[in-house]
Amino acid sequence: MSDRAGTAVAKGMAPARFGLRLAGFAAAARRSFQNAIEIEIAERRFFLWLPVAAGAGVVVYLVADREPSLWYAGFAAAVFGIFAIALRRHRIAQSVLLVLCCFCLGILSASWRSARVAAPVLDHIRVASLEGMIEEMDFRQTGARFLLRVDKAEGFTPQETPYRVRLTLRRTPPFEAGTYVRLKARLLPPAQESLPGGYDFGRDAWFARIGAVGNVLGRIEMIAPPRPPGLLDAALMALDRGRNALALRIDTIVGGEAGAVAAAMVTGKRDLLTDDTREVIRKAGIFHIITISGVQMTLMAGIFFVGLRRLLALSPALALRYPIKTWAAAAAICGAVLYDIATGSRVGTERALFMTLIMLGAVIAGRQSLSMRNLALAAALVMLIAPEAILGASFQLSFAAVAALVAVYEARFDRTARLADERAGLAPAPRERRTGLGRLFARGPAALLFATLCASTATASFMAYDFHELNPYVLIGNPLTLTLIELCAVPGALIGTLLYPLGCDAFVWHILGLGISFVLWVARGIGTLPGAALPLNAFAPWAIVFLTFAVLSAVIWRSMLLRLTAVPLALIGFYGATHGGTFDMAIAATGDAVAVRGGDGALTIIGKRPSLFTVAQWLSADGDARDPQAAVDASACDRIGCVGILPDGRSVALVLNEAAFAEDCLRADIIVTPLYAPPGCAASLVVDRDRLRDTGAMLLHAQGKGWAIETARAVGKDRPWSPAPPHRWGKPAPIAAPKADDDPGAPLE
Structure with a gap:
């Protein structure tokens, strides 16, 4: 064969070789994927995605x-469930149907919960005389805040009367929960989002059956109740009084900010904390010390379980003849339930309680107690009882942290089991034994730091999304606070509470106060380090979805191939987190405050008395760590309105009095007002009370001489906590009419 012919044959064989290699690679990838699926099936990990599907259904309900x-x-859940049973021999079809069934069950659970708690919600500001029973009282350093179960409301029909209102007092009242009172209050509807995609207090208030918020006017009259409260209500009110009494005693004995922190750690009462103390522990990344969470619940149950079991084991007759382990687990269940009730039963505590009960139930049943399956069951219980909690930071942070810790525990358990099999000759020894690093992270302080790192990584995306901030020094603060909680807080809370009725508890609170004072001293040092709190801009709305599935993939899957899917999911989420966009103007839902971006790039707030909570939301979404009060420009306002200037020279007029319309409609480029604007207003952009009723809070992005606008209320939005405004005949006026010199091609909305 000639050289030319040989070259031609070689060129013809090259594509064939490439095709064979590609086919071989595809076959190897298919085998690897099939092996990974078989590992997940053998480990029963697909079950863990069913609560995730239910949670997705809950989220869809809440944001619809x-x-x-x-x-x-x-009906859809029943149909998918029936087909899943019928097609149980077809693995893929059954899995898809089960996911769809759980998704519909999540919607069903949230819908049923919303229907159960339905109660009237105030639609506009009113001043009324109220009568009712105080259900819960939270004392502050000055004043108090309380929940009032309303029996009578002057000027309200029974169909309009809120079931419960939350009121604020400037002075500390001489009464507590369980007191029947008559008072006059200025009532406001529960606040809606301060910006699109922001925190919606109105939704949380709906599920708490709070129909109005406000402040007390004048004196409060204590009167005899028309009927005594029910047994459960009376018990809960008595418990609230007991928590307040204990919190006050702890705060008085310990004193200062350490006393307020100690009271919050023991009783769950956090209103005694000052803003400065909250800021200190937040910057140190240890805000969880003032919440009753999984660590406290687990330690409390552990004290009951281990203590009672060892006490019973002192009797050989009991230890040899009776199931003392089961008895100790049952006692720990009772102790955990009482601890949850005594500390207010918040979402984080409920999650910890469910997890603890499942774990102790597994001990009674002789099953493995700490597993991802138990955590999934706890999540399912929370979504069944309080599905609205899934959008709260407490739910997200607590479950993400515990899921990461359980994943670390499972990895250590697998490693221990593998080493045991190798020693017993049941598994082949690896060709090269890992030493040093593997053992270092398997036990001792390094293991604690590694577990803290995993938990912090799992919660980082939720911290950044919910609070627009990251705390890099959490690896310093968390091990320190965990040690405090293990050695001082939980044992001290139990011992001090048991001694409190005898009046012999003071020395316990002094010891606890010393530990907390040390932690606060360290926290202040951490907070002064450079970059202790990194402010972040708001995420793109879809970013948190990918980041959530990245965390879930990392902790649920057991095979490395499927676990690596967390990497592309996290990269997409990070892209969305860093491309959330900025805004040039923000308008409050009430129309009485505006944020304007100045020439230096920072936001300036104009308004006579803007809501500091709304201002804080705006600054936080913009990655601005300034104090809300410092961002308000009081000099921009006079008696009838305020004025702001955009970097391109356009003027913004905030009209607070009708007398200002005559001048501002002619000279201002943008009019914002909580009033009804006159129809002949010549400003290029008019946002008045009528418009804000349809849109809610607004964010505006300058595009040429026009505006791209985001609204908190979607077109046609109608939810129980955010009902649609009354129907108006005719087509609504455009939100912005361009002037003659405006760019006609620039988008207006």
């Missing part, structure tokens, strides 16, 4: 623009 049909969701 219209109220999903309760009956439709129930």
Whole structure:
């Protein structure tokens, strides 16, 4: 064969070789994927995705623009469940149907919960005389805040009367929960989002059956109740009084900010904390010390379980003849339930309680107690009882942290089991034994730091999304606070509470106060380090979805191939987290405050008395760590309005009095007002009370001489906590009419 012919044959064989290699690579990838699937099936990990599907259904319900049909969701769940049973021999079809069934069950659970708690919500500001029973009282350093179960409301029909209102007092009252009172109050509707995608207090208030918020006017009259409270209500009110009494005693004995922190750690009462103390522990990344969370619940249950078991083991007759381990687990269950009730039963505590009960139940049943399956069951219980909690920071942070810790525990358990099999000759020894690093992270202080790192990484995306901030020094603060909680807080809370009725508890609170004072001293040092709190801009709305699935993939899957899917999911989420966009103007839902971006790039708040909570939300979404009060420009306002200037020279007029319309409609480029603007206003952009009723809070992005606008209320949004405004005939006026010199091609909305 000639050289030319040989070269031609070689060129013809090259594509064939490439094709064979590609086919071989595809076959190897398919085998690896099939092996990974078989590992997940053997480990029963697909079950863990069913609560995730239910949680997705809950989220879809909570963020939907219209109220999903309760009956439709129930019917769809039943149909998917029946087909899943019928097709149980077809693994893939059954899995898809089970996911769809759980998704519909999540919608059904949230819909049913919303229907159960339905109660009237105030639609506009009113001043009224109220009568009712105080359900819960939270004392502050000055004044108090309380929940009032309303029996009578002057000027309200029974269909309009809120079930419960939250009121604020400037002076400390001489009464507590369980007191029947008559008072006059200025009532406001529960606040809606301060910006699109922001925190919606109105939704949380709906599920708490709070129909109005406000402040007390004048004196409060204590009167005899028309009927005594029910047994459960009376017990809960008595418990609230007991928590307040204990919190006050701890705060008085310990004193200062350490006393307020100690009271919060023991009783769950956090209103005694000052803003400065909250800021200190937040910057140090140890805000969880003032919440009753999983660590405290687990330690409390452990004290009951281990203590009672060892006490019973002192008797050989009991230890040899009776199941003392089961008895100790049952006693620990009772202790955990009492601890949850005594500390207010918040979302984080409920999650910890469910997890603890499942773990102790597994001990009674003789099953493995600490597993991802138990955590999934705890999540399912929370979504069944309080599905609205899934959008709260407490739910997200607590479950993400515990899931990461359980994943670390499972990895250590697998490693220990593998080493045991190798020693017993049941598994082949690896060709090269890992030493040093593997053992270092398997036990001792390094193991604690590694577990803290994993938990902090799992919660970082939720911290950044919910609070627009990251705390890099959490690896310093968390091990320190965990040690405090293990050695001082939980044992001290138990011992001090048991001694409190005898009046012999003071020395316990002094010891606890010393430990907390040391932690606060260290926290202040951490907070002064450079970069202790890194402010972040708001995420793109879809970013948190990918970051959530990245965390779930990392902790749920057991095979490395499927676990690596967390990497692309996290990269997409990080891209969305860093490309959330900025805004040039923000308008409050009430129309009485505006944020304007100045020439230096920072936001300036104009308004006579803007809500500091709304201002804080705006600054936080902009990655601005300034104090809200410092961002308000009081000099921009006079008696009838305020004025702001945009970097391109356009003027913004905040009209607070009708007398200002005559001048501002002619000279201002943008009019914002909580009033009704006159129809002949010549400003290029007019946002008045009528418009804000349809849109809610707004963010505006300058595009040429026009505006791109985001609204908190979607078009046609109608939810129980955010009902649609009354129908108006005719087509609504455009939100912005361009002037003659405006760019006609620039988008207006």
